[in-house]
Structure formats: C-alpha cells, structure tokens
Amino acid sequence: MKQQREDLKTPLTISTALHVGGMLFLYFGLPSFFSPPPALPWTPVPIDIVDIGEITNTRIRSQEEQKSARTAPKEKPAPAEPEKKPEPPKPTPPEPKPAVQEEPPKPDEVALPDKKKKPEPPKEKEKPKPKPQPQVDPLASVLKNVAKMKPAPSPVADAKESDKKREGESETAEVSQQGPALADRLSISQEDALRRQISGCWNMPIGARNAEELIVEVLIEVNEDRTVRSAEVVDQVRLNTDPYFRAAAESALRALRNPKCTPLELPPDQYDKWKTIRFNFDPRDML
C-alpha cells in the first residue's frame, strides 16, 4: 500500500498542478501581452465644462473677422472660405453681433414710450424691419420655411455649411470644434434655472382649440444686465394670420417681459453665451 502511494505521488502532483493550472486558465482566460485592460470607466463629463472659457474667446475673435468677411461678400463665398478654413468653427455667434449694432434704436423705443404719447403704430412697423434681416434670416432658413425670409438667408446658410464641411477635412478642426459647441452652452443647471424662472411667468393658453399645436418659438436678445432687449416671434406669418397663435405668442412675450422675470437668471460673467436665446414655448406638459 505504502509503495503504491509512493508511486502515485509524482503523477498525482503533476495531475493536481495541471488541473489547478487548467482551472486558473479557464478562470482568467488567455494572458494578454499586447493590450492592457481598458481603464475607461473614470472619464466623467464635467471635464468638458472647465476648459472652454479661453477657447471661446479666441474663437469668437476669429469669427468676428470671418463675419465681416462673410456678411459683405455673401454672394462670393468661394474666395472668403478657403482663406479662413481653420476659423469657421462657429456659425452661431455671428448673428448676435450685427444685431447688437443695429438694435440701439429699440431700447430707446422701449424707454421712450413712457413719455411719448402715441408712438404705437411706428413701433409696430419698426420692429419687424430692423430685426428680421440681420437675425432672423439666417436662423429662419435653418428652422422655418417663412416665405419672406427665404431669399436672403439661403446664401449665408450655404456658405456656413460649406465652411463646416471644410472644417471636417482637417483633424485639428474636428477636435477644436467640440470645444466651442460645448463652450457656448450653459450648464444644465443654469439652463434649468432659466427654464424654471420663465415657466413661472408664463401664463399659458390652455383650453384653446388645438392648444397642442400652439408652439411658439421666440428669439430674444439680452442686454448685458440680463434684461431682455428684444423678443421676436419667429413665425411672423402665422402671427399675423392666426388669432389663436397670436394670443399664444403674446402670452410667451409677456412671460419674457414680465417684471417678475427680470433680470433673467443667467450667469452674469458669461454674456457671450447668452446674448441671444431661442425659446420654444410648448404647452405639451400641461394639456
């Protein structure tokens, strides 16, 4: 018996070793010599928010230059574009600036009426004129098919799109693009604060016929002191033809001009981000 056991000792150890090895092998899998296991789980979102301040500034300057170039030769996009390939990243900011320059008349109007007596008709006329051309056009082409606005905007929009495409060609452009897009945005909590504030001032038109279709898009320009300088309903055609829509649109405008909602809840030190804001008043959650 003892001898038999002795004889078995070596094969037994070998067999145990092999079995254990086999088990380990099954458990851990093949050793990988090439790629270290993925360590990704950490990278969280907040990082995006931090870096952006500087980037935005540089970009905006470049955009301004671009703009001046763009606005002038709308119809000759070819020469302008190639030179400024790297800068194109931001199509958005351009819009606010022309608006800013042209708007001064408006604040005056708003302030004066208190003293003036019958400037109502002039106001109504003047409002649509100055704004639509600089601001609404480029945006409108992207979003709405308002007949009036089509002709002017299309060239600009085309130019922008082609810009974008070119940006995509170089990898550096691609990388840098992500920066501005995030940089121009408010943080989620900042957006929430603004949304909550305006919701509290919006006396919505419930009970109207087809209230679910009364979705009003309003483009506002904001002064540096966070007061609303101008508010424009994007769909001017419907505004002037559909009394239900007009009532809904006016309820939206009243919300934005309500003293209770002045100034707007926005981060004061980030004016570049919220010079213009596009609001979408949609009663869907209340029907």
Added chain:
Amino acid sequence: MRTKSLQKALALLTLLVAVALPTGAKAEIRIDITRGVVEPIPVAIPAFYGAGGNEAQFGRDIAKVVSADLVRSGLFSMVDPRSFIQDGDSLLVAPRFADWRVLNAQALVVGRIQTQADGRLKVEFRLWDVFGETQMTGLAYFTIPNNWRRVAHIIADAIYKRLTGEDGYFDTRIVYIAESGPGTARVKRLAIMDQDGENHRLLSDGRALVLTPRFSPTLQEITYMAYYRNRPRVYLFNIDTGRQEVLGDFANMTFAPRFAPDGNRVVFSLSKAGNSDIYTMDLRTRRTKQLTNHPSINTSPSFAPDGRKITFESDRGGSQQIYVMTSDGGDVHRISFGDGRYATPVWSPRGDLIAFTKQKGGRFYIGVMRPDGTGERLLTESYHVEGPTWAPNGRVLMYFKDLPTGSGGRGRRARLYSIDLTGYNEREIPTPMDASDPAWSPLIP
C-alpha cells in the same frame, strides 16, 4: 495604385466629415418651456372717462360690467382700482406704462364716453399691452344710452377675443326653466336673461309645464317642449315678436327638440310603443324624416356644427350610451365606453368636443370627450347635475345642479352654474328662483 489610394483618401474624408458635422452643430442656447402657470391675466380697467356727470356715471358702470364679464370667464383678474397711480383724462393722452407695470397689470383698458349731438353715446376704448407698450386694439361704438350694458358686453367680447384668440360670449342670453312651488305642484316657466343674470324676464305664465328650451342659431327663436292636455309637444317661440307656434301635432310623444346649425331644421325624438326614434323636420316645409329605426330608446340628438353628423343617446347596446351617426342616419357607432351611463350629448359649437351627463355609482357628472370617444374628462360632479349647454365659443359650459337642502334633505335648491372647459372656475349664475335646463344663445347679431 493611384486610384486606390485616392479612393482610400476619399473614404477617409467622408468618414471624417460625417463624424465632424454633427459636433459642428449650431451652438446656440435653446430653452424649451413646456410648463407654465394657469393663472388669470391681471388687467387694469379704470372707469371710462366722461366729462359730464352723466357721462362719468356711464363710464363707471361700463367699466364695472366689462370687468365683471372678464373676471367671470376665469381667464382674467382685475387690478384693484384703489391702487391705480394714473387716472382720469391723462390716460387718454397716453398711459404711463411704468405706473401700470408696477401694479403688475399686463393689459390696460382705457375708455371714454362722449354724448353726441343726436343724444347718442359714443363709447370708445383702447386695449394696451403694458409690457410691450403697444396698443392691441381700439374701437368706438355709437348707441342709445339705454343700451350701455350691451355695449359693455360687446367691449368685453372684443377684449376677450384679442387676448385669447377666441370669440367672446358675453353679449349673449340664457333661456332656462324657472321653477317654483312645492315638489308636488311644481310650476315651471320659461325665463330669459343676459348671460350675467341681468335683464331677467319670464316668458310663460306657468299654466303649462315647459321643458328643454333650446336656442336657434339665428337667435330670435327658441324651440321647447310643453305639455298641452297632458301631452308633450314641440313649440317654436319667437322672442322678439312673442309669437308661439306648435311645430307639429304628432300622434305620439315628442321629446328633446334641438335646432340644426343652419336654423332651418329641428331634430327631435318621437316615441311609439315604448321605443323612441330620431327625426328631423324641415321648418319651412314641415316635412319630417326618420333617421333611426331601432327597437330601443334613441333620444337627445345634437348636430355637429358642420351639420354633417348627429350625436345622440341610445340604450340599444343594453345600457344608456352615446352614439354618433351621419345626418341622414347612416354609420351609427358608439363612442362612450367608460363605466356608468352616459346621456344628453351636446356637440360643441367649436366642433372639437361633445359634452355629456354621466351617471355612475349614484353620482352625476358633467364631462366632455372628443367626437371619436377619446379624451374623456369629467369637469364637475354632484348629487344631481345635468343638462350641459355650450357657450357660443365652445369654451364654457353651463348646466344646472341641485342639492338637497333643509333638515333631512327634503327641500332642494337648483341653480345654474358655468364652468371653464379646463374644469376650472365653476360659478353660480344668479337667478331669482330655482333654475334648470339652461340653453345658451349664440352671440346676439
């Protein structure tokens, strides 16, 4: 080789473009506002300016009636006149908007009364958007002084329409059944009043039992049912002339008459041997046409505003439910499928809803549903509530509600109530006695 590498480069390019484009999307702040508050809009209505004592009195009265109309709609609230900073004729020159913004007035109504050479009143008003500092509307009316109340209602309608986008309903009247006396010998008379309860008049003397009055869309006429020698008949009554006529002398009982939207036909039900079916009658030719033919009760018909469909109640399926058919009696289908029994369907003048009375678990409800039966909503609930009628803009409903009163609940108190379509703002309409079966007129032409 060359073409291949070119192809590769191209493929890479397209890939890069595809990846890059979406991130290059417009970086603009967009805020979706999907909730708001449901609160009355604060409106300031100072007394309309009048130079003379008489005119000033009209100015105060008209402003009061306009304010009361708007407040009753539930969509507006009035800024307390005692807080007004600007007043008098300076308003006519121009409102100082800052003074009104401080009071949180979102709209301001400024009016003026002037007596004309021919003795008529000129009543003018402007509606101002206080935040936007613009005039929203401005109108003037000429009328005899006695008519000031109606002008006030018309102005309230104009303001309501401008601010909500819907037609108003203040320049309207209500007919209803005024009830008095003990339960065993109840006297029921036809009565009419303005929508706010003013100008109340009794139209019948109470000798005949009167039921279910309904307005013609052309306004001057009412159709109703009255018992004559213990038999109910359908009558036509002209409010202006006071002339009454029997619509038809049928061998059988007639019920629930209601006008078609064109005012030229009446739809009603006629009962034979325990069954009732729905008929229309052309008011000019007096020719009747049978629409339903079913061994069950079919009654309470009501036309859609386009005249193409009729909703009615029927127990053909075993219980009282709401059905819809075409105006010639075809394509009958049931639309109510909730628990309980459904009755007295009434199609909204706006066309988008059907109001009904519902009975369930010993309680009564007034509710609305879409014409396809979806979206049922119950607006009010009571021991007994019945007989919905629509305001001409389809935004407000009126009905009557009665509640047991006194010790042991032996007595009853029946009154008219109105409620907004959203289920908010239920209000009692003041009547001098018990009231039931209201019918809302169209806007007075």
